[in-house]
Amino acid sequence: MSPETTVKTALAEAAARLSGCSESPRLDAEILLSHTLGVPRFDLLVDGGRVLEEADRLRFGEFVERRAKAEPVAYITKSRDFFEDTFYVDERVLVPRPESEFVVETSLRLLQHVEKPSVLDICCGSGCIGLSFLRVHPCELTLADISAEALEVSKINAKRLFPSDPAINFVESDLFAEITGVFDLITANPPYLSAEDMAEFVDGTLEFEPRNALFGGESGFEFTERLINEAKEHLKPGGFLVTELGYCGERFAREKKYELKFVEIINDYAGIGRVAVFVRDQAIEKKAIVIKRETHKSLEEK
Numbered sequence: 651m652s653p654e655t656t657v658k659t660a661l662a663e664a665a666a667r668l669s670g671c672s673e674s675p676r677l678d679a680e681i682l683l684s685h686t687l688g689v690p691r692f693d694l695l696v697d698g699g700r701v702l703e704e705a706d707r708l709r710f711g712e713f714v715e716r717r718a719k720a721e722p723v724a725y726i727t728k729s730r731d732f733f734e735d736t737f738y739v740d741e742r743v744l745v746p747r748p749e750s751e752f753v754v755e756t757s758l759r760l761l762q763h764v765e766k767p768s769v770l771d772i773c774c775g776s777g778c779i780g781l782s783f784l785r786v787h788p789c790e791l792t793l794a795d796i797s798a799e800a801l802e803v804s805k806i807n808a809k810r811l812f813p814s815d816p817a818i819n820f821v822e823s824d825l826f827a828e829i830t831g832v833f834d835l836i837t838a839n840p841p842y843l844s845a846e847d848m849a850e851f852v853d854g855t856l857e858f859e860p861r862n863a864l865f866g867g868e869s870g871f872e873f874t875e876r877l878i879n880e881a882k883e884h885l886k887p888g889g890f891l892v893t894e895l896g897y898c899g900e901r902f903a904r905e906k907k908y909e910l911k912f913v914e915i916i917n918d919y920a921g922i923g924r925v926a927v928f929v930r931d932q933a934i935e936k937k938a939i940v941i942k943r944e945t946h947k948s949l950e951e952k
């Protein structure tokens with residue numbers, strides 16, 4: 651970039667530099683330049699003739715080079731829009747993805763008539779799912795993750811987004827190991843990449859993100875299966891588990907037998923089964939107790 655670089659030419663040059671390494675080079679360039687200048691993206695379009703000061707030009711150039719080496723834009727700007735808020739993010743957490751908003755929307759629909767539900771967002775990372783639910787529906791919220799570092803980030807977000815709600819509970823826990831109590835809703839975006847996915851993506855587009863946020867077991871579904879089965883002990887009767895799925899997750903969610911009752915799959919905009927809903931079903935449990943009692947009785951009679 652030359653010393654007389656304008657906003658317009660800086661964007662064009664950056665987009666050209668990023669065209670081989672990003673799926674959205676122009677958008678990335680706009681976000682990075684608006685971050686550099688501290689102005690909304692819209693201002694860049696109306697102020698294309700503005701000449702960049704040298705310090706901004708150099709800083710923007712550094713950001714573009716980091717992006718060219720595959721670092722996510724969100725780690726460079728330390729922020730990511732998700733649902734109704736902008737979240738703080740850094741290398742300690744997965745960058746929130748738009749498809750995870752389906753977990754929030756589905757949960758809000760299912761719980762719309764429950765006043766002040768108790769909600770556990772497990773594998774919370776930045777806290778984006780649980781905090782987005784709280785943004786719309788008052789609840790008693792617990793955020794849990796195995797990573798103490800991820801929990802630090804979720805605390806930053808809770809403090810920034812809900813400064814007057816000190817009641818959010820944070821738990822460092824390997825799945826449910828340290829979780830006490832039962833909930834009306836458990837939300838999760840668990841690690842769900844398979845061994846094959848890891849080999850394909852982790853040294854490329856995902857290399858900057860925490861590995862324990864990604865790997866879900868050999869098939870990618872082992873972790874989710876554990877989550878579904880262990881969730882039962884932490885749901886109230888009639889309580890829901892809403893979990894995000896990987897690419898093959900829909901088949902496993904529909905076909906396997908679980909401790910919870912399968913309810914539905916929600917597709918994303920690309921038509922991929924993205925979210926699975928399970929419920930702790932009282933009717934099924936009562937039936938199981940009756941069968942147990944009857945089996946016991948018939949054994950005693952023999």
Ligand SMILES: C[S@@+](CC[C@H](N)C(=O)[O-])C[C@H]1O[C@@H](n2cnc3c(N)ncnc32)[C@H](O)[C@@H]1O
Binds near residue numbers: 778796
């Ligand atoms: C795919 S990320 C999701 C983060 C966030 N919920 C989101 O949607 O952006 C998965 C998260 O699960 C956490 N995790 C991995 N293994 C875990 C375990 N055994 N118990 C609890 N959390 C775990 C990771 O630290 C990571 O923050």
